[in-house]
Amino acid sequence: MTISDSELDSSKGIDLTFRRRRKAGSVACEGFITTYHEYCRNTSIHGVQYLGEQERPFRERIFWLFVFLISIYGCSTLIQSAYTKWTETPVIVSFAEKSTPVWNIPFPAVTVCSETKRVLKQKGKETTYADLYSQFSEDMRASRVFRPENVSALEMEEFRTLLHVCNTQIIEEDIPLIAGDDLDYFDVLQRMLPQFDRYFFYCRWLSRFGECETFFRKTLTEEGICYTFNGLRATEIYRDDTYQYQHSGEPLEMENISSQHTAWTLETGYALDSDVETFPARVLSAGARSGIFLALQSFKQEVDYACRGPVQGFKVGKFENVLLHAPDDVPQVSKQFVRIPMGKEVLIAVKPNMITMSSGIAEYHPVRRQCFLSHERSLRFFKVYTESNCQLECLANFTLTKCGCVKFSMPRNVDMPVCGEDKIHCYDRAERELLVREFKRVKALNAGRENSRSVESACNCMPACTSLVYNTEISQANFDLEEMLVAEGDTEFLKEYPGSQMSRLSIYFKQSQFITSKRSELYGMTEFLANCGGIFGLFMGFSILSLVEMIYHFTLRLFTNLKRLVKG
Known part of the structure; x- marks a missing residue:
């Protein structure tokens, strides 16, 4: 068997190609090793120079490699911690550098609700809420139709309305819907309102004396119609298609x-x-003269203990962004109130608590900064976002889902159904169920449960980035109306207003200036880079130039070494 010349030439070609590839591979490897030793001799990173010294014993190189890896692990751990802090808690709330005068903020909105509800009357004698409810309960237990005698259709409408306004805790569960036309509870409540000037006897705002009607407007709340001072109109709070607007x-x-x-x-x-x-109104200084003064009156013969319980008087809700109420917030009297008892003079000194924000945190996602800007969270019923308004809207939506209707005082569109008497317990339970749902969801998220997504979505009602709360200090003393009238020689007042009980209320700022809090960046990009640089410098002596040095040696310098070895 012989081998042809062509086969010999092919074999030589393959061998030559293999040798060239082997030579190129050895050149590349030699160039990389040469560059590596040069980098180890010249780098500013601590400990690396010991790894590239050929004369250094192998044990020492293993030791320095081990130390170098431990340093990298320490750097990675601390930088991960700094990154987590930067992403999860980039915002800190601290005190502002200087104080704020009270004329920079509005005077708090004040909502007054009388605990005395209208007494039903029939044919010269009084029929109280207790009388009708007692008969209603008996008929309900006996499965009879509720048709009280000598009660007009208008009085029946008022009784149905009082079922929603009075103490619903005593109302029996699963009550039937009372026969009758659909009611506009707001219209019925307006009809039931007593004469305004009988209860708001006297008002003074700043140094101006005036009729209380010029200062207070009617406000629909969960406890009926109340009167609000210095609150924005519903047209500025609610959207155009809402009942309240x-x-x-x-x-x-x-x-x-x-x-x-x-x-x-x-x-x-x-x-x-x-x-x-301007409006909302503001004051220029602290003290009682720069506030509002009210003389509130009620009458013993008009007290109906079955409706509101044994405590009678006035509830005064001071409302703002989260706990109380700023002018753009909706009053929820049953949640925050100060009770003004009859026969007392009550002084309420207001201490504002305001949180502002720096312009830098606007770039962060709302979840990272844990607050909403006004344009970031759109509400269905409200033009203005506040945490309180958001929670009220969430409750209305949840109640509509659970009960098929909403309470008469909840924000709603004109075409949304309003709950009747048979749904009172339903909307009362819905509020608690919503709170339990939110509690379980937050607890599941904090516990990191995998199935936390199965929990119903939250209301997503984070605080507004700028918020205002009016904290209060309350003091009171006895106010004896009869002794005052005797001292003034006025003997006709009690004849004109028999059974009159009076309280005086004064609301004012305690101090002319206050310290605000401010949301600002805890970790910006500059702080994060500085923190990372400090960690790298402490553990490894690493800097930006060290990174440039590394890139230089394994790109330009490696190419130069390879080119020199090929020529050599």
Whole structure:
């Protein structure tokens, strides 16, 4: 068997190609090793130079490799911790650098609700809520139709309305729907309202004496119709298609005192060119003379203990963003209130607690900064986002889902059904179920449960980034109306107002200036890089130039070494 010349030439070609590849591979390996030793001799990173010294014993190189890896692990752990802090808690709340004068913020909105409800009357004698409810309960237990004698259709409407307003805790469960037409509870409550000036006897705002009607507007709350001072109109809080917007009423005289009333928002404050007298109203200093003073009156013969329980008087809710109420917040009297007992003089000194924000945190996602800007969270019923408004809307939506209707005082569209008497327990239970649902969801998320997604979505009602709370200090003393009238020589007052009980209320700022809090960046990009640089420098002596040095040796320097070896 012989081998042809062509086969010999092919064999030589393959061998030559293999040798060239082997030589190229050895050149590349030699170039990389040469570059590596040069890098180890010249780098500024601590410990690396010991790894590249050929004359250094193998044990020592293993020791320094072990130390180097431990340093990298320490750096990685601490930088991971810094990154987690940067991503999860980038915002810190601290005190502002200087104090804020009280004229920078509005005077708190004040909502007054009388605990005395209208007494039903029939044919010269009184029929109380207790009388009708007692008969209603007996008929319900006996499975009879509730048709009380000598009670007009109008009085029946008022009784049905009081079932929603009075103490619902005593109402029996699973009560039937009382026969009758669908009611507009707001209209019925307005009809039941007693004469305004009988209860708001006297008002003084700043140094001006005036009729209370010029300061207070009707407000629909869960406890009926109350009266609010210095709160924005429903047209400025609710959206156009809501029931509350369409029943907002006419503007008050004090709302027309300045054309700048629409320039105020909680985030931006008052306009720089706004007048001293504006709306929402503000004061220029602290003290009782720079506040509101009220003389509230009630009557012993009009007390109905079955409706509101044994405690009678007035509830005064001071409302703002989260615990109390700023002018753009909706009053929820049953959650925050100060009780004003009859025969007392009550002084409420207000201490504002305001949180502002720096411009830098606006770039963060709301979840990272744990608050919403006004344009980031749109509500279905409200134009203005506050945590309280959001929670109220969430409750209305949840109640509609659970009961098929909403309570008469909840924010709603005109075409949304309103719960009747048979749904009172349903909407009361819905509020607790919503709170339990939110509690379980937050608990599941904090525990890191895998199935936390199966829990119903939250209300997503984080605080507003700019918030305002009015904390209070309350003091009171006895106020004896009869002794005061005797001292003044007025013997006709009690004859004109038999059974009168009176309280006096004064609300004012305690101090002319207060310290605000401020949401600002705890970890910006600069702080994060500085923190990482400090960790790298402490463990390894690493810097930006060290990174450039590494890139240089294994790109430009490696290419130069390879080129030199190929030529050699």
